[in-house]
Amino acid sequence: MTKSLIPNKQLSRPVPGRVPAGVARDLLRMVAEHGGSPERFLRSAGLPALGTMLIERRDDRDSIAHADFTRLYARATAMLDEVAARQEGRTSLTKGGVDMMCYAIITCRTLRDVIARMDQFFALLAPRTGRLTLTIAGGEARLDMATIRKVRNSCAYLSDLTGLATHHRLFGWLIGEDIPLSGAAMRYPPLMDARTVAYLLPYPVEHHAPENRLRFPARYLDRPVVRDHHELDLLLERFPFDIEEPQSKQTPLSDRISHLYASMLASGDAPATADELARRFSISIATLKRRLTAEGTSLSRIKANARRDIAAHLLRDGRLSIAEVGRRAHFSDTGSFCRAFRQWTGTSPSRWRNS
Secondary structure, three states: OOOOOOOOHHHHOOOOEEEEEEHHHHHHHHHOOOOOOOHHHHHHOOOHHHHHHHOOOOOOOOOHHHHHHHHHHHHHHHHHHHHHHHHOOOOOOOHHHHHHHHHHHHOEEEEHHHHHHHHHHHHHOOOOOOOEEEEOOOOOEEEEEEOOOOOOOOOHHHHHHHHHHHHHHHHHHHHHOOOOOEEEEOOOOOOHHHHHHHHHOOOOOOOOOOOEEEEEHHHHHHHHHHHHHHHHHHHHOOOOOOOOOOOOOOOOHHHHHHHHHHHHHHHOOOOOOOOHHHOOOOOHHHHHHEEEHHEEEEEEEEEHHHHHHHHHHHHHHOOOOOOHHHHHHHOOOHHHHHHHHHHHHOOOOHHHHHH
């Protein structure tokens, strides 16, 4: 198997807010290669002013605004993905399809659950998308993304590379952490400029591989999803073409546990214990309690608030009995639930429902 690695010196990112003009020129080259006029393309993207820099001038010191590159990248990917799909006699996965996938996974509890649900989603879209295969060995997770393409030219390469980069950034965004890749691979020869590849996926990329894949530490699979629907709505205004969208999230531990508890109760599961949470967040139980104390709360308070919120939500459904609401909020009996609810709200569950 032949390997082609991007030299490490090419993995540095440009100054935030600017993108090397050579990366944009490479995308325009691909547009022209597949029958598009670069000038017409820039006009359709609302970027005619970039024509002089990107087409007429060839200065490697040039750079363009990040916002302009995001528009150019989105337009180029959509156009070239359509070309790649036509080559295969099928329709391409649209931005709307990507958005629906994101809404399908936002309620997942862990990154492992996210990958499993993604694979289910892709199975429904076959043959437009390939399946995902997760393999774990020696503390490393390998995610293979089966390519269904028979024609493997530059437009198919860009589409699959964008898919790899999109998965990597989405995974990190969902768990609020930057996930370091131990490797990435493409089932193609190197069909794009190495600088462009390094900008879109800033890790060494192996070519001529058996399958498109990402490799990363397996410990991230059990990290909890810490994002919510509101954050997803904001993300999808630019995703997946805003390369500088931050992945890590400096979220208070209490907020992350609250979100996790809400997901567990909504799924019918009991809230995790302190021991289980410590393992999830790779900290000791003592550190867990100390950080919650520093944030002005405790595990018991977070759990009580989560049970209160799910109970209040369920009480709005008149088809559920008070006993059933208490059971879903994980109380041992109806009396215990009613006493706790009265402490939370000052009234009984039935009176709260009627009001």
